[in-house]
Structure formats: structure tokens, C-alpha cells
Amino acid sequence: MPLSANNPDRVSWLHVDKHSDFPIQNIPFGVFLTRDDIITIGSRIGDTAIDLGALHQLGYFEGIPLTDDIFLQDTLNDFIADGRQTWRAVRNRIAEIFDAENDRLKNNVKHKEVVLFRLDEIEMKLPVEIGDYTDFYSSIEHATNVGTMFRDPENALLPNWLHIPVGYHGRSSSIIPSGIPIHRPQGQTLPHGATEPVFGPSRLVDFELEMGFITTDANDLGEPIPIEEAEEYIFGLVLLNDWSARDIQKWEYVPLGPFLAKNFASSISPWIVTLDALEPYRVESPKAIKPQLEYLQYKGKKSFDINLEVSIQPKGAKETVVSKSNFKHMYWNMSQQLAHHTVNGCPVNSGDMMGSGTISGPTEDSYGSMLELTWKGEKPITMKDGTERKFINDHDTVIMRGYCENDGTRIGFGEVKTELLPVFTKK
Numbered sequence: 001m002p003l004s005a006n007n008p009d010r011v012s013w014l015h016v017d018k019h020s021d022f023p024i025q026n027i028p029f030g031v032f033l034t035r036d037d038i039i040t041i042g043s044r045i046g047d048t049a050i051d052l053g054a055l056h057q058l059g060y061f062e063g064i065p066l067t068d069d070i071f072l073q074d075t076l077n078d079f080i081a082d083g084r085q086t087w088r089a090v091r092n093r094i095a096e097i098f099d100a101e102n103d104r105l106k107n108n109v110k111h112k113e114v115v116l117f118r119l120d121e122i123e124m125k126l127p128v129e130i131g132d133y134t135d136f137y138s139s140i141e142h143a144t145n146v147g148t149m150f151r152d153p154e155n156a157l158l159p160n161w162l163h164i165p166v167g168y169h170g171r172s173s174s175i176i177p178s179g180i181p182i183h184r185p186q187g188q189t190l191p192h193g194a195t196e197p198v199f200g201p202s203r204l205v206d207f208e209l210e211m212g213f214i215t216t217d218a219n220d221l222g223e224p225i226p227i228e229e230a231e232e233y234i235f236g237l238v239l240l241n242d243w244s245a246r247d248i249q250k251w252e253y254v255p256l257g258p259f260l261a262k263n264f265a266s267s268i269s270p271w272i273v274t275l276d277a278l279e280p281y282r283v284e285s286p287k288a289i290k291p292q293l294e295y296l297q298y299k300g301k302k303s304f305d306i307n308l309e310v311s312i313q314p315k316g317a318k319e320t321v322v323s324k325s326n327f328k329h330m331y332w333n334m335s336q337q338l339a340h341h342t343v344n345g346c347p348v349n350s351g352d353m354m355g356s357g358t359i360s361g362p363t364e365d366s367y368g369s370m371l372e373l374t375w376k377g378e379k380p381i382t383m384k385d386g387t388e389r390k391f392i393n394d395h396d397t398v399i400m401r402g403y404c405e406n407d408g409t410r411i412g413f414g415e416v417k418t419e420l421l422p423v424f425t426k427k
Contacts, residue, residue, distance in 0.1 A: 167341070
């Protein structure tokens, strides 16, 4: 099925600002609560949210095999489970409906009243019920930086790193959409020079700049996903702030890896941008330093040129950009990650999320965490209000943005924006 929705010459009859992340070529998917307190699956063009449940009930998806309630749900899981052919048909149809040359909905005032919403009339929700969450560690720059800080710089990468996409299974219960504040976590830490741990608030709360990809039902127990088929099972991507408590992590991570330092919160952007929409922004992946095993070898362009940015906004002050990076820097790409994740027969389900791992670039201003940007706190960053940051302070808001752009077309993810509140106290 052709990707007609990607036509760069297509223009919408809805207003779209020239700097918008959501032109008619994007058509992301999300879940929102309407002004009438109805939860629905939707899309977005410019600053207009589109109720796909209402659009379907009014007959605009005629000819596409969809169940009556496919968009009348509080998650995208069932729609994602329908597979790529359905996603593509629906996205193409939405592009046709909102094309400037199509008058069917454009001239129907009654239909527009129930289908279209201003952004201030909706409340975005978590787009999928995430049953399983995996976090990778796939940026060679990030892994080298961390290895240099905490081990011998000559052996910054562990022996397995150039052979496998390193990852761990996380938790899904604390994954939240943009706009939901989080509390500073507490746990055990080992103060410098101490021999016994203490309990208390983390002093080193950090962000991790990541992308997350959402999968569909892919394989049965015991069945690997071949690398050449991996993209068939990736629905789309979101921005991911995978929060981290560095001092808690340092004490707990040996021998089984991250636990309380990571499971207190992860924040994602609410609109899932499909892999189809990102098709024009494919780029070559970094060249492998060591030969990779056959099941991890691929052909073609499997990385994507996604510009990424992180800002910190102190309470009552202007935001300060602290990092500019790019998803294309990832040493291990999504196809390799999914192929490795399932090579042992681990099943992947609709709505599962895979985190890329912290995305750091080759320059100091492109590092994807405060741990690297301030080099363990040794080089504080000055905010626009004159205050300094080694890590994230209470009431700081961390904002991540991402977009692709070429040939005059911009496809973006919006933002994931989260305030860090003080330690939770029971009222």
C-alpha cells in the first residue's frame, strides 16, 4: 500500500503554522479526553485535535475493515494490534479527508463540531497500556562517557557492548504522559567515604534523553523476529525522559542492574509518530566497530535523523537549553534491538515500549544527561536566571522536544514536559 499520506505537496484545509510539528504529513495517534468528558482515540493536524471515534461513526473510514469500537477505547492497543496495513490505510484516509482539495468534511459544519477540538479543549492521556517495558543502552558516546567516569578510561566499554544491544527489563506502572509531575525519589545511598548506607532523598536526580518505540503483536513464545522483519512490528515513536537517581543507582546496581534508581518514573510525549511518517528521514547507522553476529546484520538505512533538545525551566524563570542531540547517533538501531530482544523467543505484544537508552552525541553540548553534561557535577550549568545546576532541583521542569526536517517539511513529536516536585509527603 503506497504512503500517500507522506506527499510533501499536500496541504490541509486546517490551519497549520509553518513551524508546526504536526503538518498533514505527520498524522500521529494519541488518546485524549474531550470537552464532553469522553475519552477517544485521536490524531492531530496543526493545533487541531481530531476525534477518530466520531469520524469513524460518521462513516469517513468506509471501506477500511475496522471494528465499530476500534477508536472508542481508552488505549491504542487494539488498533496497533490490527497491524501495519490497517495503520497505513487509516493514516492515508485521514490525509485525504483533511486535504485542502477535499470538501466532504470541510463544508460539513455539523460534522466538524463533533470531530474537531482546540488543544485547550482536550486533555492528553497515556496513548497505550504498556504491558512490558525494556530499556536499552545503545549510545556508544553515552556508554563511553559513563564508563570513563566510573571505570578505567582505556576500558570504558564492557567486553559485551560492541557485540549486543545491552538492555534490561524495566517496569511499566510508573510510565506517565507529559504534564504529570513526579516526586523526588527516596532510597538507600552510600555517602562518600562511608561504609554503611543511609536512607533519604536522592540528591542526584537526572533526566535521560531517549526515544521510545511502541510495538504491535509480533511473535509467539519461542519465535524470534528476524531483523529484516523487525520494522513491520514497530508502530511508532515517542520522546522519552527516563528519569534516573544517580546516587541510588550507584549503590544498588551491582549485581543485577537498576532498580529503585529507575522505576520511580518515566515520562513520554503523548502523540505517537508512526514509523511511516518518519520514512523520509532515514539515514545510515554508525558503522560497526566490530563484526556483528548474523542475526544482528541488516541492509539499508535503519536510523532516523531526529533532532532532539532538552531544556530546564526553574520555577518562575525562563527555560535554558542544556542539550542538543540527534537520534541518528545511536550505535544500535531499533531493528537490531527488537531482533536481539526476541532472538531467545521472548514474545512482544501490542503496546510494549522499548527505550533507546540515553542518546548522547559526540560533542559536550549533545550529551543526553546531566551526569555527562556536568561531568558528575564537576562542571555546573548556569541557567538564564543566574542559578547553577549540577543535577535537577525541586520544582525544575525538564522539557524535551524532537523533530525531523528536510525539503521544507517538518515532522515533530511535540514535547514531554515534567516538573520535579519535592519528596512525597502524605497530606
